[in-house]
Amino acid sequence: MSDLRRVSSNPHVRSRTTTSNIMMWVVIALLPAAGFGIYNFGLDALIILLLSVASCVLSEFIYEKALGKPVTVGDFSAVVTGLLLGMNLPSTVPWWIPVLGGIFAIIMVKQLFGGLGQNFMNPALGGRCFLMISFPAIMTNFVTDTYTGATPxxxxxxxxxxxxxxxxxxxxAGTIGETSMLCIAIGAIILFALGIIDYVIPFTYIISFALFVAFFGGYGFNWSYISAQLAGGGLMLGAFFMATDYVTCPITPKGRVIYGLFLGILTGIFRIFGANAEGVSYAIVITNLLVPLIEKFTIPRAFGIKKSAKKEAKKA
Structure with a gap:
C-alpha cells in the first residue's frame, strides 16, 4: 500500500523551534544586562552569577538522576533560571545565598511540581522571594565600593x-541585572525580533503601572517621577524576561491583557503603599498564582456554540 495513504496523529505541521533554542536565545538576550552588571559591580557579580547558574543546573541534574528521570539540563531552562536568579541578587550577598536560592528554585518550585511546564510560578522569582523573606537584611544590602547610598x-x-x-x-546601586534599562531593552529587542515574546504582556504591564503611579504616586503626571519609577528597580527586567515566561503566563488573548493589568496594579500598590521601595517579584509571583483563574474566565467560545448552549452543556 502506498505511504501516501498513511495518516499520522496530529500535529501535522511542526516547527523546528525547540525549548533549548528558545532558552538559548533568552540566555543570549540576558547577556547585555548581565555583562553590564559585572562591569558595574566587579568580580563579585560574576561569582554570584556563576554560582547561581551552577547551583540550578546541578540541582536539576542530581534530582533527575536520583529519581531515575530523563535528565533535562540540556534544554537550558535551568541556565535561564540560574541567570535570572543571579541577576536579581545584590553583588554583596555571601556565596551561599545564590546556592541556596538555586536549590530552592529548581527543587521546590520546579521539579516537585513535575519539572519544566508544570511549575506554578516563575522558579527564579520563587527563589528570590524565598531569599527575601528568609534573609531580608542580606538581600537589601546594596552598599559596594562604588555605590554607598540608597537605591534610586x-x-x-x-x-x-x-x-x-x-x-x-x-x-x-541595585541588583546585578536590573540597573541598566538600556541593556535590558537591547535584550528585549532581541526577543521581540525573534518572536520569542510579544508586546501584549510587557506593554500592558508597563503602561498600567505608569498610570497607577501617575494617579496614586502623589506627583501626578510628572514625567521625571514616572520615568524614574519605570527605569528603577526590576520593573523592566521583570516585564520582558519574567512576566512573559511561557509556563506561568496566560495563553488566552484577553487573559494576557488582564495578567498585565494585574501586574501593573500590584507593582504600583507595593511600591507606593508598601513598606519597601520595590515590589516586582511579589507582583509577578502573586499574579502567576492567579493565572488558572484568569484563563478560566477568558477561554474563547468555540466557533458555532452559543452562550445558552454552552450553559446548558455545563448543566447537563
Missing amino acids: LANLKNGVEVNVMDMLIGRT
Whole structure:
C-alpha cells in the first residue's frame, strides 16, 4: 500500500523551534544586562552569577538522576533560571545565598511540581522571594565600593531627587541585572525580533503601572517621577524576561491583557503603599498564582456554540 495513504496523529505541521533554542536565545538576550552588571559591580557579580547558574543546573541534574528521570539540563531552562536568579541578587550577598536560592528554585518550585511546564510560578522569582523573606537584611544590602547610598527607588520613596539618566545607563546601586534599562531593552529587542515574546504582556504591564503611579504616586503626571519609577528597580527586567515566561503566563488573548493589568496594579500598590521601595517579584509571583483563574474566565467560545448552549452543556 502506498505511504501516501498513511495518516499520522496530529500535529501535522511542526516547527523546528525547540525549548533549548528558545532558552538559548533568552540566555543570549540576558547577556547585555548581565555583562553590564559585572562591569558595574566587579568580580563579585560574576561569582554570584556563576554560582547561581551552577547551583540550578546541578540541582536539576542530581534530582533527575536520583529519581531515575530523563535528565533535562540540556534544554537550558535551568541556565535561564540560574541567570535570572543571579541577576536579581545584590553583588554583596555571601556565596551561599545564590546556592541556596538555586536549590530552592529548581527543587521546590520546579521539579516537585513535575519539572519544566508544570511549575506554578516563575522558579527564579520563587527563589528570590524565598531569599527575601528568609534573609531580608542580606538581600537589601546594596552598599559596594562604588555605590554607598540608597537605591534610586529608596530615594524616590523618601522624596529624594534621582538622576534618571544614570538609571537608564545603569550607574546606580541595585541588583546585578536590573540597573541598566538600556541593556535590558537591547535584550528585549532581541526577543521581540525573534518572536520569542510579544508586546501584549510587557506593554500592558508597563503602561498600567505608569498610570497607577501617575494617579496614586502623589506627583501626578510628572514625567521625571514616572520615568524614574519605570527605569528603577526590576520593573523592566521583570516585564520582558519574567512576566512573559511561557509556563506561568496566560495563553488566552484577553487573559494576557488582564495578567498585565494585574501586574501593573500590584507593582504600583507595593511600591507606593508598601513598606519597601520595590515590589516586582511579589507582583509577578502573586499574579502567576492567579493565572488558572484568569484563563478560566477568558477561554474563547468555540466557533458555532452559543452562550445558552454552552450553559446548558455545563448543566447537563
